[in-house]
Amino acid sequence: MNPFSSGTRLRDMIRSIRACKTAAEERGVVRKECADIRASINENDPHDRHRNLAKLMFIHMLGYPTHFGQMECLKLIASPGFPEKRIGYLGLMLLLDERQEVLMLVTNSLKQDLNHTNQYVVGLALCALGNICSAEMARDLAPEVERLIQFRDPNIRKKAALCSTRIVRKVPDLAENFVNAASSLLKEKHHGVLITGVQLCYELCTINDEALEFFRKKCTEGLIKTLRDITNSSYQPEYDVAGITDPFLHIRLLKLLRVLGHGDADASDLMTDILAQVATKTESNKNAGNAVLYECVETIMAIEDTSSLRVLAINILGRFLSNRDNNIRYVALNMLMKAIAFDDQAVQRHRVTILECVKDPDxxxxxxxxxxxxxxxxxxxxxxxxKELIDYLEISDEDFKEDLSAKICSIVEKFSPEKLWYIDQMLKVLSEAGKFVKDDVWHALIVVISNASDLHGYTVRALYKAVLTYSEQETLVRVAIWCIGEYGDLLVNNVGMLGIEDPITVTECDAVDVIEDAITRHNSDMTTKAMALVALLKLSSRFPSTSERIKDIIVKQKGSLLLEMQQRAIEFNSIVDRHKNIRSSLVERMPVLDEATFNVRRAGSLPASVSTMAKPSVSIPNGVAAAPVVDLLDLDSDDILAPPSSSGADFLQDLLGVDLGSSSAQSGATQAPKAGTDLLMDILSIGTPSPAQNSTSSIDLLSTADVNSNPSFALETLSSPAPPHIATTASAGGMFDLLDGLSPSPSKEATNGPAYPPIVAYESSSLKIEFSFSKTPGNPQTTNVQATFINLSPNTFTDFVFQAAVPKFLQLHLDPASSNTLQASGNITQNLRVTNSQHGKKSLVMRMRIGYKVNGKDVLEEGQINNFPRGL
Amino acid sequence: MGIRFILMVNKQGQTRLAQYYEWLTLEERRALEGEIVRKCLARNDQQCSFVEHRNYKIVYRRYASLFFMVGVDDDENELAILEFIHLLVETMDKHFGNVCELDIMFHLEKAHFMLEEMVMNGCIVETSKANILSPIQLMDKAH
Incomplete structure (x- = not known):
């Protein structure tokens, strides 16, 4: 290193960074160093490059940006000396990544170095390529690497092998080029070459089925022999770890055998002996031995059925599970999860031990x-x-309660034998960990409660008792509030006592106390307060004697900072005050919530868990629907239309069946009619859940996934002018039906098969465009569209031109318009013919532009038409 | 690809070596390192050497004041990675002679060269200490 060059030495820089007491100080030092390095880079002195890059790597490791040094890496790589190249390649691997364009510049240097006469330089280039190459580089340099797999020096062969794993992963098409080379590596004696060769084969097997078949046929026996050799080999100091020869190679071989044996009885059969030998002979008192055993067990469980081996494997896991070493216990638990798949009974035997592990401090x-x-x-x-888990929930750490309660809930939902038990368990969970419980879980609980009419009294009393003790558990409070609001009278009058209950005395005042407590508590959130407010309204009717007190509480909420609460308080106040005659009918008990629909909806909203959730919802006879619900009522189709409002608002809105939530979020123009329809819809679809309607909506939901691909989709015949996106909500089925009844398009047209209602394609203040559709019989792909242009303004449009554009899968033919002058309030028509090459798969879409002159001035209007009926 | 990253971190939580085998942005790396270090350092000696974090499994082992942490895929053999960490430490010991934090700090590039000889693209290249160290010793002699 040049002692006269400017800037500090690497060592000094590290010292001064180490001496920093605070992060700010460190940033200062780094900033100064970076400035020096930039300056030095600009001077372009080749002697400083090495040191600059070494510094940059340190700075990079500390987490500071170092992109300005990237070009220096390339210069170092291009320099002739080995030390420069070495640091250059290291910098390349650390500071750059395959996504940067700079990397493209290095391809050429890499190519030269792969062909270098010095094998160490070749090794550097292989290593860099193996760590960071992109798909393009992989394609460019694959032939070099392929050749190097057969290089004379094993240290190059092993690196070329691993480099190939990256290449084939980046460009799977290249896999077949490497199959032969890889199989020849498996015959080597050098451990490094062997382990990398095995890894290359593994990679090839996972990306290419033909390769897998090839290795299965040609190499299984060889691999088994290799494994036997190293298992039986005498002491080799270089590779020995705690009495085991090269456990890493053992493990890689077992991994490859696993892939070869999986799904192939013959290959599995071949490896039985050696697996049995490894499983029985390997020392299990050191970590290295256990690592091999662990891998062996995994292989035994993955290959085709050899039951005697599996007994052996399960026994090893049992031994692991009772081991005192936590690491071993951890892997045992991990592996038992896989073992359940084929031997549930054997794993069940360890249940007690596993339950103990749930309570482990780790x-x-x-x-x-x-x-x-x-x-x-x-x-x-x-x-x-x-019972075990809930008992533990009471004493577990706070930070574990979330996971634990979620698991308990899902278990309870899935396997509950009866509703009473389900409700009891859920109440226990809510009492212990209510603040961690997710919304869908307590929503589901409410649905179940609602459906268990004989348990209403019991539940509300149990909740009342629980909430007195655990008032800080938010979700418990919510469920309690809801139930007290609904079934307050059952609470006070001890209706529907079960034999297991102790009678309690609750006055009307006590019940109101609970709700008042929730609404006034400072840390209750919006949802809870909103629910409390609704519950109060309901109680004011159920308990007339407390009416005045409830009114006071409601009035206080007029001062709430939350707009929603304010508005609701005012409305409820006026209901309590002035509309006594309709109040009792307004706040009647909610109709029973429809479990099946909620299950489907919840399952739909949680795509990941569909498979597990689907099962319980089928097994409804066992008493409790396993639950899934998104929201309490099947009403809030509008939360798809409106910007998502807070869940509290939705909830309120659901409870009352009035469009409250979206009213504040929506523009005034659309608000009124929408609230009207919603209300109507809610009352109809909830009040009279006719079986037919329900079945439609569940069909809709189930097939939403293939809306696009399925032309005979049920909704198609439910023709309706509603925009298509409504169709994706569960309640849409109901809504469609209702709207059909209301909309001008007669419902018989809807059931008549493929006739399509006219649409308003475009509307502005001056112009309205309507489309009506017809099909030529025998040619379903082509739709004849008659466009009617209606002038809404008092002026005459001249030079009227309608232009349209469609995506590639459509063909459009435009006939001339009936006129190019559009009189005030008059109309003209024009015929279009659209041919849909993706008929049945894609719907029509169209962009259009309308140009005309008003009083000699050009006007241009543009729009996109997305509301074509489905199936055109 | 088994190994996704290798970290060496001291007791104060300062990174002393970081090698990633998949690309993360600077911000992601800083955040990830911070989270992992906090999780691992909070654990005691009796607890197991594995921590699940995001979609990684972290296998870690403490040597004096230095933590070696290896992030692996879910299907990697954790016990083998533990053994690998030990091999790494033994190799460094053999080269530096009782390796300590300062050796790695002041010879960062050498530590990286050793890692390069052991791991490539997340896979193990070589398990013999002599083979790993021979190119490095050759370089030292040339200087």
């Missing part, structure tokens, strides 16, 4: 164990396991 083990327990639950043991 979070990693707890998490694994909890996952495992939830897989172990079935109809027979659900009560016992749930």
């Amino acid at each position: 979070a990693s083990i707890r998490k694994r164990a909890l996952e495992l327990v939830s897989l172990l639950v079935n109809e027979n043991n659900v009560k016992q396991l749930t």
Whole structure:
């Protein structure tokens, strides 16, 4: 290094960074160093490059931006000396990534270095290529790498092998070029070449089925022999770890055998002996041995059925599980999850031990164990396991309660044998961990409660008791408020006592106290307060004696800072005050909520869990619907139309069946009619959930996924002028039906098959365009469109031109218009013919432009038509 | 690809070496390192050496004041990674002679060269200490 050059030495820089006491100080030092490095880069002195880059790597590691040094890497790589190249390549791997364009510049240097006479330079280039190459580089340099797999020096061969794994991952088409080379690597003796060769084969097998078949046929026996050799080999100091020869190679070989044996009985059969040998002979008192055993167990479980081996594997896992070492227990839990798939009984035997692991002080083990327990639950043991878990919930750490309560809820929902038990368990969870419970879970609980008419009294009393003790558990409070609002009279009069209950005395005042407490508590959130307000309104009718007090509480909310609460308080106040005659009918008990629809909707809203959720919703006979719900009522189709309002608002709105939530969010123009329809719709669809309607809506939901691909989609015949996106909500089915009844388009047209209602394609203050549709019989792809242009203004339009554009899958033919002058309030027509090459797959769309002159002035109007009826 | 990243972090939570085998932006890396270090440093010796974080599994092991943390895929053999960490430490020990935090700080590039000989693209290249160190020793002699 040049002692006369400016700037500090690397060592000095590191020292001064180390000496920094605070982060700010460190930033200062780094800033100064970066400034120096930039200056030095600008001077372009090749002697400083090495040092600059070494500094930059340090700075990069600390997490500061170093992009300005990227070009220096390239210069160093291009320089002839090995030390420069080495640091240059290191910088390349650390500071650059495959996404940067700079990287393209290095392709040429890499190519030269791959062909370099010095094998160490070749090694550097291979390593860099293997770590950061992009798809383009992989294509460009694959032939070089392929050649290097056969290089004389094993240290190059092993690097070329790993470099190939990246290349084939980036460009899977290249896989077949490497298959032969990879299989020859498997015959090597050098451990480095062998382990990298095995990894290359593994990679090829996972991306290419033909390669997998090839290796299965040609290499299985060879691999088994190799594994046997290293298992039986005498002591090799270079590779020995705690008495085991190269455990890393062991593990890689077992991994590859796993892929070869999986799904192939013959290959599996071949490896039985060696797997049994590894499983029985490997020392299990050191970590290295356990690592091999662990891998061996995984392979045994993945290959085709060899039951004696599986007994062996399960026994090893049992031993692991009772091990004192936490690491071993952790991997045992991990592996037992996979073992459940083929031997549930064997895993069930360890249930007690696994439950103990749920209570382990170590979070990693707890998490694994909890996952495992939830897989172990079935109809027979659900009560016992749930009891254990809930008991533990009471004493577990705060930060574990969230995971634990979520798991308990899903177990309870899935396997609950009866509603009473379900409600009891959920109340326990809400009492212990109510603040961690997700919305859909307590929504589901309310639906179940609503459906269990014989348990209303019991539930509301149990909730009342619970909420007195656990008033800080938000979701518990919400469910309690809802139930007290609905079933307050059952609470006070001890209606529907079950044998297991102790009678309690609750006055009307006590019930109101609970709700008042919730609404006045400072940390109650918006949803809770909104629910409390509705509950109060309901109670004011159920408990006339408390009416005045409730009015006072409601009036106080007029001063709420939340607009929603203010507005509701004023409205409710006037109901309590002035509309006594309709109040009782307004706040009647909610009709029973429709479980099936909620299950479907909740499942739909949680696509990831559809498969697990679908099962319970089928098994409704066992008492409790397993639940899934998005919101309480099937009403809020408008939260798709309106910007999402807070859940509190939705909830309120749901409860009352009036469009409250969106009123503040929507523009005044559309508000009034919408609220009207919603109300109507709500009353109709909730009040009289006719079976037919329900079935439509669930069909809709189930098939929403293939809306686009399925031309015979049910909605198509439910012709309606509503814009298509409404069709994606569950309640849309109901709404469609209703609208059909209301809309001008006669419903018989809807059931008449493919006739299409006219649409308003465009409307502005001066112009309205209507489209009506007809089909030529025998040619479903082509639609004849008659466009009617209506002048809404008092002026005459001259030089009227209508232009339209369509995407590639459509063909458009425009006939001349009936006239190019559009009189005031007059209309002209024009015929269009649209041919849809994707008929049945895609709907029509069209962009259009209308040009005309008004009083000699050019006017241009543009628009896009998306509301074509489906199936055109 | 088994190994996604390798970190060496001291007791104060300062990164001393970071090698990623997948691309993360600077901000993502800083955030990830911060989260992992906080999680791992909070654990005690009796707890197991594995921490699940985001979609990584972190296998870590403490040597004196230095934590070695390796982020791996979900299907990687955790015990083998633990063994790999030990091999890495042994290799560094063999080269530096009882390796410590300062050795790695002041010879960062050498530490990286060793890693390069051991891991490439997230896979293990070589497990023999002699083979790993020979190119590095060759370079030292040339200087």
